[in-house]
Amino acid sequence: MKTKIVIISETIMDGVGKHIVDVISRLDYEKIDLHVIHSRDRLDYRFFKLKEDKADVVQFYEVPEMIREIHPKKDLESYLKVYALLKKIRPDIVHCHSSKAGVVGRLAARILNVESIYYTPHAYAIQNRTLSKSKYVLFVLIERFLARFATTLTLNVSEGERQFALNHRIGNEASLKVLYNCVESIWDQDQSKNVEAIGAIKLKYDIPEDDLIVGTVARLYTQKNPEEYIKIAFNICNATEHVTFLWIGEGEFLEDMKQKVKTAQLEDRILFLGHQTEIEVFYLxxxxxxxxxxxEGLPYTLIEAMSSKTPIVASNVTGNNELVLPEETGYLYELGDIEEATQKLKHLIEQSELRDQMREAAYHFYKAHFTIQEMMKAYSELYL
Structure with missing residues (x-):
């Protein structure tokens, strides 16, 4: 008999979406009967393709009322719909991803006495330093309650995230387990095709052939801190020639960032390119x-960067500091210290031999810990 599993996530985009799509794409459907409950709005192109590819083996259910923001009426409607779906499906395992699904899904699964209830936070909401004190206290209490009464196991994506949970008494040693995000190697893909694609990108965006490229892949919203990024980029552009910055991704701050760059008359050196589909080529x-x-929880983008042999300069926060080995695979800087970030990035830009050393070290670190095969082995053991 197959193991019946329900995955619940309000969002299936960005890092959370990549994680869920990667897992669903690689499960053994001779042993697993999978059902996926999701929202209507925060979905991306990878998920829509997955729905087409797996339509014959996976059941998908849309709950439009499940939204990111706190909304008592819609949250109640979302809970009732998820409860009804779980009661009908009668799963052996419910696995909830991120905060909203983590609340709605775990409560419904607990009331229905589902045997195994798993939760992957993908960074706790309370890690957000911009939260108001009242929201922080409320979210801590909710996470503690659910961890104790409605969770069989929490799967943290990094050791730093797990320690954060322990420090805030969200679960205990036995109820928290690290299961790293992992990716397929970008470097090991067909390079001949990528060389042509890289040339086309440079031609399309008028990037000088001899410019060094500093890249970022992320949504433009508060968590990713684009204001700090742009200050660092301004410093580098004012001090160094032949460097181009590329930010790949859309979001609420996209037009604002473009305007700031234009005002500084640096729109030819700091490019915000919005949504792109051929992300692997940009990493290369x-x-x-x-x-x-x-x-962060454990950012996919840094793992992808390492898998493409790219050294990293990153803010010294949970998740980032578990992936960057200082002075070996890149540099960490203290969040908010623009001068430190500028100096470390400038040093890496100016030292080609150092970049080459870090490229190889980053790739070896990825190979040792973050291949997709390692992640799927862990999921097979968990689910089966």
């Missing part, structure tokens, strides 16, 4: 990866 184009994130 980057000479250095830069992230200024306020907080």
């Amino acid at each position: 184009l980057f000479d250095v990866y830069l992230t200024t994130a306020l907080y």
Whole structure:
């Protein structure tokens, strides 16, 4: 008899979406009967393709009322719909991803006495340093309650995230387990095709052939801290020639960032390119990866950067500091210290031999810990 599993997630985009799509794409459907409950709005192209590819083996259910924001009426409607679906499906395992599904899904599964209830936070909401004190206290209490009464096992994506949970008494040693995000190697793909694609990108965006590329892949919203990124980029552009910055991704701050760059008359050197589908090619184009994130779980983008042999300069926050080995695979800087970030990035830009050393070290670190085969082996053991 197959193991019946329900995955619940309000969002299936960005890092959370990549994680869920990667897992669903690789499960053994001779042993697993999978059902996926999701929202209507926060979905991306990878998920829509997955729905087509797996339509014959996976059941998908849309719950439009499940939204990111706190909304008592819609949250109640969302809970009732998820409860009804779980009661009908009668799963052996419910696995909830991120905060909203983590609340709605775990409560419904607990009331229905589902045997195994798993939760992957993908960074706790309370890691957000911009939260108001009232929201922080409320979210801590909710996470503690659910961890104790409605969770069989929490799967943290990094040791730092797990320690954060322990420090805030969200679960205990036995109820928290690290299961790293992992990816397929970008470097090991067909390079002949990528060389042509890289040339086309440079031609399309008028990037000088001899420019060094500092790249970022992220949504433009508060967590990713684009204001700090742009200050660092301004410093580098004012001090160094032949460097181009590329930010891949859309979001609420996209037009604002474009305007700031235009006002500084640096629109030819700091490019915000919005949504792109051939992300792997951009990673291979980057000479250095830069992230200024306020907080993380375990960012896929840094693992992808390492898998493409790209050294990293990153804010010293949970998740980032578990992936970057200082002075070996890249540099960490203290969040908010623009001068430190600028100096470390400038040093890496100017030292080609150092970049080459870090490229190889980053790739070896990825190979040792973050291949997709390792992640799926762990999921097979968990689910079966």
